[in-house]
Structure formats: structure tokens, C-alpha cells
Amino acid sequence: MxxxxxxxxxxxxxxxxxxxxxxxxxxxxxxxxxxxxxxxxxxxxxxxxxxxxxxxxxxxxxxxxxxxxxxxxxxxxxxxxxxxxxxxxxxxxxxxxxxxxxxxxxxxxxxxxxxxxxxxxxxxxxxxxxxxxxxxxxxxxxxxxxxxxxxxxxxxxxxxxxxxxxxxxxxxxxxxxxxxxxxxxxxxxxxxxxxxxxxxxxxxxxxxxxxxxxxxxxxxxxxxxxxxxxxxxxxxxxxxxxxxxxxxxxxxxxxxxxxxxxxxxxxxxxxxxxxxxxxxxxxxxxxxxxxxxxxxxxxxxxxxxxxxxxxxxxxxxxxxxxxxxxxxxxxxxxxxxxxxxxDPADVVPWRPGPPAPAEVRGLLGRWWGEGFEYVFSWHDGALRARGAGDPAGKPPAVFAPVPGRPDVYRTVSGREVGELLRLTRDGTGRVVRMHWATYRFTRAQETFDGYDFRVGD
CATH class of the missing domain: 3.40.710.10 (DD-peptidase/beta-lactamase superfamily)
Incomplete structure (x- = not known):
């Protein structure tokens, strides 16, 4: 039929x-x-x-x-x-x-x-x-x-x-x-x-x-x-x-x-x-x-x-x-x-795209915030973030650069929509910490009192 x-x-x-x-x-x-x-x-x-x-x-x-x-x-x-x-x-x-x-x-x-x-x-x-x-x-x-x-x-x-x-x-x-x-x-x-x-x-x-x-x-x-x-x-x-x-x-x-x-x-x-x-x-x-x-x-x-x-x-x-x-x-x-x-929609084939911009490449990968793991990635021309345990159908958070504010992004959809993501770099330019909706994100899992004051904002 x-x-x-x-x-x-x-x-x-x-x-x-x-x-x-x-x-x-x-x-x-x-x-x-x-x-x-x-x-x-x-x-x-x-x-x-x-x-x-x-x-x-x-x-x-x-x-x-x-x-x-x-x-x-x-x-x-x-x-x-x-x-x-x-x-x-x-x-x-x-x-x-x-x-x-x-x-x-x-x-x-x-x-x-x-x-x-x-x-x-x-x-x-x-x-x-x-x-x-x-x-x-x-x-x-x-x-x-x-x-x-x-x-x-x-x-x-x-x-x-x-x-x-x-x-x-x-x-x-x-x-x-x-x-x-x-x-x-x-x-x-x-x-x-x-x-x-x-x-x-x-x-x-x-x-x-x-x-x-x-x-x-x-x-x-x-x-x-x-x-x-x-x-x-x-x-x-x-x-x-x-x-x-x-x-x-x-x-x-x-x-x-x-x-x-x-x-x-x-x-x-x-x-x-x-x-x-x-x-x-x-x-x-x-x-x-x-x-x-x-x-x-x-x-x-x-x-x-x-x-x-x-x-x-x-x-x-x-x-x-x-x-x-x-x-x-x-x-x-x-x-x-x-x-x-x-009669589902046709599956659109994936094709390679351009590399992520230099200013975001260093922050891609896994980060920890509030004790939970998140994955930041670059897809379809935008910075994205997903909880490591999110179900496949849950939309990611998507970020857009804030004009005139280097290393500051606005969440335009998904989790924490409307909130800012701020990057912190060390003296070499490496992203060592982020704050998303004011919550600290780090490469390793930390308690809330784990702030490293040796790395300045």
C-alpha cells in the first residue's frame, strides 16, 4: 500500500x-x-x-x-x-x-x-x-x-x-x-x-x-x-x-x-x-x-x-x-x-565543510561545568555545545559572536539562550577557562571552589 x-x-x-x-x-x-x-x-x-x-x-x-x-x-x-x-x-x-x-x-x-x-x-x-x-x-x-x-x-x-x-x-x-x-x-x-x-x-x-x-x-x-x-x-x-x-x-x-x-x-x-x-x-x-x-x-x-x-x-x-x-x-x-x-524526508548526505575559525579552534572539545561534561564543536558555520549525555534529538546550544567584544558570544538558541559565553585565555592565547551564563567551565572537572587565581581574567 x-x-x-x-x-x-x-x-x-x-x-x-x-x-x-x-x-x-x-x-x-x-x-x-x-x-x-x-x-x-x-x-x-x-x-x-x-x-x-x-x-x-x-x-x-x-x-x-x-x-x-x-x-x-x-x-x-x-x-x-x-x-x-x-x-x-x-x-x-x-x-x-x-x-x-x-x-x-x-x-x-x-x-x-x-x-x-x-x-x-x-x-x-x-x-x-x-x-x-x-x-x-x-x-x-x-x-x-x-x-x-x-x-x-x-x-x-x-x-x-x-x-x-x-x-x-x-x-x-x-x-x-x-x-x-x-x-x-x-x-x-x-x-x-x-x-x-x-x-x-x-x-x-x-x-x-x-x-x-x-x-x-x-x-x-x-x-x-x-x-x-x-x-x-x-x-x-x-x-x-x-x-x-x-x-x-x-x-x-x-x-x-x-x-x-x-x-x-x-x-x-x-x-x-x-x-x-x-x-x-x-x-x-x-x-x-x-x-x-x-x-x-x-x-x-x-x-x-x-x-x-x-x-x-x-x-x-x-x-x-x-x-x-x-x-x-x-x-x-x-x-x-x-x-x-x-514517507519520511530524504536523508541529506553529509559533506565536508571549511575548518573552524582560528579563534575558536582551541576551545573545541570537552569541557566541564557544574560537575557535568559538555562538548563544544563547530558545525554549519557556528559554535555549538551539547551535554555529553544529551539524547541525540535534543538541539544543541548555538552561539554567535558579540560584535565589538572579542572572545564573547551570545547564546542564540538551545540551552541558556540569551546568555553570554566568555572566553579566558592565558598569556599564550590558549583558552583556559570559559564562563557560560556566569558558570565556570574548565577542561577538568572541578569543585566550585576550584578557581585558579593564578590565571587572570
């Missing part, structure tokens, strides 16, 4: 077992042609296929989060700014941008009113006017509490700072640059019908359409599985899809993927960064993305990072036209794992 046959069968099994009227899945990776599979009927009188659009619900939040970080990178806001510094709000202006992004601001889940009874969301004016009636249900920073209201405020913030609507800014600054032409605010002519599938019969009842108005930045978008797989790949590996950083710098995506909180304080099975769900997979693999749910629709969109055999720019999306088929949520994770297991 080929890998595409395996993936197809996984999709068809979920569609049948979970009774989903229409199910579309796609896989994007940098080293292979895109894969897609669609099963079922659109329910809209049009063929179900790669151009069929589904509502993606809260996956929309990942786009709003990227727009917010763009504003930060352009100097329009600071993540620790209270949102009221930029918006004229009658209440909750003290909530910071960072806490709104990470769902730790403590705001209630929805805008004021019974939105899910009426399916009438507030417009921009009403969203702000009714904010005084919304509760802060938890103290700020206490814990994760999901809030569509918080992301709606960030969407309004983005529009205000950019001088347009959220939808206009999204199209101009994300969708067009990344070629996501099938991702839209409105459903369009290829939209499938969303259903509630009866629990005790085979009846599928259409759900009413709903425009989310000013809450759109939290849940409004429609898209195809192929577009969403590409978006997931961008969230996991932005440099591959946006090498110039026109949408967002890779370092900013790194920041968004760093866990700000756990979503369950007892299980710790998933985390939340800045607008992104983080799902650990074991063996230093993490899936990053978001789930979505709207009446008649479910979506799960995730990119894969780390691990043996994972190619660059790898993302999967699964979109379905049932609002209750929770089995869908696990499928992108299984598709990503199966693709890596049965």
Missing part, C-alpha cells in the same frame, strides 16, 4: 465512522507534491472536490494572531500594552494584548447576549458599546480561559491600527502574499452545506448560515483543505513559504509557538501560545495550529515541527460538514504522523 493509499483510507474511514456528509483533507510538505482527498457530497448542488470551501471557525484566530504580531513587529503596539491604549473602550481596556492572544485575560467567552441562540453577532459599534456588560470571569493571568470576545477585540485593534477593516487588512497582508486565494470571509459559490447529523438516525439537517459580524476575527473564515494545509505549513515553517519574511519573520513565529499556558492544568497534554494551540507528540515533535467549530462545520489545521524524518513546511488540514463529528479533530495529527512514518 502506498502512502497516499494509506492517507486516503484514513480519511475515508473517519468519514464513514463519524458520519460526516462531506470531509476534505490535504497535506502540504516542501519535498513532495501536495496530497488531498475529499469524500462525500457537498449538499449544495456542486461536486465535492479540492475547490470546495468549508467554514473553518476558530482557525480564523490564527490569522488574527498573525496580524496582531505584524503590528507589534511594525512598532504599532507592544504585546504588554493594555488594549485600551489603542482602542476607546468603556470597559476591560486594561487587558493586555499578550493576554488576549493567549486567552489568559480572564474575559468571558462570548460578547454580551445569547449569540448562539439568535446567531446574530454584534456589529463593530455594538461590540464596543456592550463591552461594559461583559464580565471578567477570572483574574488576569490566572489560567487559560477561551474567549471569542478577546479575539474580536484584537481584530478591531488591527483594523484601527492599519486604517481599514479586519477583512481588508487580512486580505492585503496575509492572504494575498501567501497565495491563499480560496480563503475568504464570505462562503462563495463552491461552499458546502453544514449539517447536524442526528444521533439516532441517518438524517442530516442543514444548519442555518451565520455571519459573525464584529466577532468575525474569531471565527468567520471559509477555506479549502489545500489552502489550510499550506497555512499550517507556514505556521510550522514560515521561512520555507515566506523566505523574505513579507508576512512574518520566522523569529516572530517562534515567539508565537512558545507555550504561554497549558489548556488543562491537570493533563498538560496541550499548550497555548500567542493565538496557537500546541500539541506535543513525543520525541521532540510538536503540532502547531488550531481547531475550529461553527454550526454544521468542524476543522482541524496543524503543522508539524521536529522529529526524525519530518520534512520542511509540513502541514495538514481536515475540514468537515458536520458540527458534531469530534473524531475529525484527531485526524490531521494521524495524517502527519503516518506521512512521516511511511
Amino acid at each position: 502506498t502512502v497516499t493509499d494509506r492517507l486516503d483510507r484514513m480519511v475515508r474511514r473517519v468519514q464513514a465512522d463519524a458520519r460526516i456528509p462531506a470531509l476534505a483533507a490535504a497535506l502540504h510538505r516542501a519535498d513532495r507534491p501536495a496530497w488531498g482527498c475529499a469524500v462525500g457530497d457537498s449538499g449544495a448542488g456542486t461536486p465535492l472536490g479540492p475547490d470546495s470551501r468549508f467554514r473553518i471557525g476558530s482557525v480564523t484566530k490564527t490569522f488574527t494572531a498573525v496580524l496582531t504580531l505584524q503590528c507589534r513587529d511594525d512598532g504599532l503596539l507592544d504585546l504588554d500594552d493594555p488594549v485600551g491604549r489603542h482602542l476607546d473602550l468603556p470597559a476591560h481596556g486594561e487587558a493586555t494584548v499578550r493576554r488576549l492572544l493567549s486567552h489568559t485575560a480572564g474575559l468571558q467567552r462570548e460578547p454580551d447576549g445569547d449569540v448562539w441562540d439568535t446567531l446574530r453577532a454584534p456589529d463593530a459599534q455594538a461590540l464596543v458599546a456592550d463591552l461594559a456588560r461583559a464580565e471578567r470571569v477570572l483574574p488576569p493571568g490566572r489560567r487559560f480561559h477561551y474567549s471569542n470576545l478577546g479575539l474580536a477585540l484584537l481584530g478591531r485593534l488591527v483594523g484601527e491600527l492599519r486604517g481599514g477593516t479586519w477583512a481588508e487588512v487580512l486580505a492585503d497582508r496575509v492572504l494575498t502574499p501567501l497565495g491563499l486565494a480560496a480563503t475568504t470571509v464570505a462562503p462563495g459559490p463552491t461552499a458546502v452545506t453544514g449539517y447536524l447529523v442526528d444521533a439516532y438516525s441517518d438524517e442530516a439537517r442543514p444548519e442555518p448560515p451565520a455571519d459573525f459580524g464584529a466577532v468575525g476575527p474569531a471565527a468567520q473564515l471559509w477555506s479549502t483543505a489545500a489552502d489550510m494545509a499550506r497555512w499550517a505549513a507556514f505556521l510550522a515553517d514560515p521561512a520555507a513559504l515566506d523566505p523574505a519574511g513579507a508576512v512574518l519573520a520566522p523569529a516572530t513565529l517562534d515567539e508565537m509557538r512558545w507555550p504561554a499556558t497549558v489548556t488543562d492544568e491537570t493533563l498538560w497534554s496541550a499548550g497555548f501560545g500567542l493565538g496557537l494551540i500546541l500539541v506535543p507528540q513525543g520525541e521532540r515533535v510538536v503540532h502547531v495550529g488550531h481547531d475550529g467549530a461553527m454550526p454544521g462545520f468542524l476543522a482541524a489545521v496543524y503543522g508539524r515541527r521536529g522529529g526524525e524524518g519530518t520534512p520542511g513546511a509540513m502541514g495538514a488540514a481536515v475540514l468537515g460538514s458536520s458540527g458534531t463529528a469530534a473524531e475529525l479533530f484527531d485526524l490531521p495529527h494521524r495524517l502527519l504522523a503516518a506521512a512521516v512514518e511511511h
Whole structure:
């Protein structure tokens, strides 16, 4: 069985077992042609296929989060700014941008009113006017509490700072640059019908359409599985899809993927960064993305990072036209794992490189710090360090020279990131001691009182 046959069968099994009227899945990776599979009927009188659009619900939040970080990178806001510094709000202006992004601001889940009874969301004016009636249900920073209201405020913030609507800014600054032409605010002519599938019969009842108005930045978008797989790949590996950083710098995506909180304080099975769900997979693999749910629709969109055999720019999306088929949520994770297991990335052959610079050759090899052994080496044009007992998959610490300070390096990734590494040489120029994050490193194992004062700094 080929890998595409395996993936197809996984999709068809979920569609049948979970009774989903229409199910579309796609896989994007940098080293292979895109894969897609669609099963079922659109329910809209049009063929179900790669151009069929589904509502993606809260996956929309990942786009709003990227727009917010763009504003930060352009100097329009600071993540620790209270949102009221930029918006004229009658209440909750003290909530910071960072806490709104990470769902730790403590705001209630929805805008004021019974939105899910009426399916009438507030417009921009009403969203702000009714904010005084919304509760802060938890103290700020206490814990994760999901809030569509918080992301709606960030969407309004983005529009205000950019001088347009959220939808206009999204199209101009994300969708067009990344070629996501099938991702839209409105459903369009290829939209499938969303259903509630009866629990005790085979009846599928259409759900009413709903425009989310000013809450759109939290849940409004429609898209195809192929577009969403590409978006997931961008969230996991932005440099591959946006090498110039026109949408967002890779370092900013790194920041968004760093866990700000756990979503369950007892299980710790998933985390939340800045607008992104983080799902650990074991063996230093993490899936990053978001789930979505709207009446008649479910979506799960995730990119894969780390691990043996994972190619660059790898993302999967699964979109379905049932609002209750929770089995869908696990499928992108299984598709990503199966693709890596049965069709891993090609092994890149090693080739000799240039020698290490003269100024670092004398420090390469084994050193001891805090009673533990470390190995310093030069690979891929950079100084690196690993614990002698580190597992093979653990990334090394990587250092970069500090301009204007000879023999001083900054840790740019890995252990002690951000800290300095300082070299000490004797009269002959030989490196005899190092200090990393102020801890002493020596060629032989020493106690903490083993400093040799005969060798000056």
C-alpha cells in the first residue's frame, strides 16, 4: 500500500465512522507534491472536490494572531500594552494584548447576549458599546480561559491600527502574499452545506448560515483543505513559504509557538501560545495550529515541527460538514504522523565543510561545568555545545559572536539562550577557562571552589 493509499483510507474511514456528509483533507510538505482527498457530497448542488470551501471557525484566530504580531513587529503596539491604549473602550481596556492572544485575560467567552441562540453577532459599534456588560470571569493571568470576545477585540485593534477593516487588512497582508486565494470571509459559490447529523438516525439537517459580524476575527473564515494545509505549513515553517519574511519573520513565529499556558492544568497534554494551540507528540515533535467549530462545520489545521524524518513546511488540514463529528479533530495529527512514518524526508548526505575559525579552534572539545561534561564543536558555520549525555534529538546550544567584544558570544538558541559565553585565555592565547551564563567551565572537572587565581581574567 502506498502512502497516499494509506492517507486516503484514513480519511475515508473517519468519514464513514463519524458520519460526516462531506470531509476534505490535504497535506502540504516542501519535498513532495501536495496530497488531498475529499469524500462525500457537498449538499449544495456542486461536486465535492479540492475547490470546495468549508467554514473553518476558530482557525480564523490564527490569522488574527498573525496580524496582531505584524503590528507589534511594525512598532504599532507592544504585546504588554493594555488594549485600551489603542482602542476607546468603556470597559476591560486594561487587558493586555499578550493576554488576549493567549486567552489568559480572564474575559468571558462570548460578547454580551445569547449569540448562539439568535446567531446574530454584534456589529463593530455594538461590540464596543456592550463591552461594559461583559464580565471578567477570572483574574488576569490566572489560567487559560477561551474567549471569542478577546479575539474580536484584537481584530478591531488591527483594523484601527492599519486604517481599514479586519477583512481588508487580512486580505492585503496575509492572504494575498501567501497565495491563499480560496480563503475568504464570505462562503462563495463552491461552499458546502453544514449539517447536524442526528444521533439516532441517518438524517442530516442543514444548519442555518451565520455571519459573525464584529466577532468575525474569531471565527468567520471559509477555506479549502489545500489552502489550510499550506497555512499550517507556514505556521510550522514560515521561512520555507515566506523566505523574505513579507508576512512574518520566522523569529516572530517562534515567539508565537512558545507555550504561554497549558489548556488543562491537570493533563498538560496541550499548550497555548500567542493565538496557537500546541500539541506535543513525543520525541521532540510538536503540532502547531488550531481547531475550529461553527454550526454544521468542524476543522482541524496543524503543522508539524521536529522529529526524525519530518520534512520542511509540513502541514495538514481536515475540514468537515458536520458540527458534531469530534473524531475529525484527531485526524490531521494521524495524517502527519503516518506521512512521516511511511514517507519520511530524504536523508541529506553529509559533506565536508571549511575548518573552524582560528579563534575558536582551541576551545573545541570537552569541557566541564557544574560537575557535568559538555562538548563544544563547530558545525554549519557556528559554535555549538551539547551535554555529553544529551539524547541525540535534543538541539544543541548555538552561539554567535558579540560584535565589538572579542572572545564573547551570545547564546542564540538551545540551552541558556540569551546568555553570554566568555572566553579566558592565558598569556599564550590558549583558552583556559570559559564562563557560560556566569558558570565556570574548565577542561577538568572541578569543585566550585576550584578557581585558579593564578590565571587572570
